[in-house]
Amino acid sequence: MIKARITVTLKNGVLDPQGKAIEHALSGLGFDGVGTVRQGKVFDVELAETDKSKAEADLKAMCDRLLANTVIENYSVTLT
């Protein structure tokens, strides 16, 4: 079995109002010097596949077809 972690983040230049709100909340808690905060998503996926390169190809296809909206998001796949 292969385990993987997929991270989905907003592309540069895409406005992230939720990240902005979190940024303000951190400042409000007294954390000085917080720069930009961008919110993303993490998916931990378990695969029955044992071939690492095939698993990576499958995981990328999952990102392209469902897990990420590539109009606004980037993704990265890490086998853990």
Place this chain on the structure above:
Amino acid sequence: MKSAVVLLPGLNRDRDMIAALTKISGHAPATVWQTDTEIPDVDLIAIPGGFSFGDYLRCGAIAARMPVMRAVAEKAAKGVMVIGVCNGFQILVEAGLLPGALMRNSSLKFVCRQVKLQITNANTMFTRRYQPGQIIRSPVAHHDGNYFADAETLARVEGEGQVVFRYAEGTNPNGSINDIAGIINEQGNVLGLMPHPENLIETAHGGSDGRALFEGALGIAA
């Protein structure tokens, strides 16, 4: 003219859409469920608003991958008219039938109010009963209506006249780029918009500004 309404778990404006189509066309629309792989022979397919699949992952993302949406895409490729309202618009962009994406409102708040819409393209099947530049009223109710497209896509959409509705008179409720409220595909048969024209079709609604959209699409005299 015949119509069909797509039903998905979590939609909540399906009855409003069915009522509007029934009142305006005189016939109840067919309904198709998420697992249906075929859609009856109709002229217009409507995807209503709501929160399909609880807005999990991204608004409209799961719904866009259901079997019924493959059937909608096949019909759209054959020239059948498709309208997506609110969550329906989100589903159409997630399905790749319309360009761009719909993001969280810039205010982070759910907005439920009336806005003004300018008809920026009256040369479509859906807007032919309006005057170019005409301003109409329409209700909105959404949390993720903030239209976004990258610069290249935006230039193409604007240049090809694919922006059909724009929020007017400072009523943009969600921060959408260029005040975009609704867009149409290049072929001119798939329309998505965040506002709810189906909720303003008779005097009991407080106005009928949205009625001409359905009359135009269904080819019904006013």
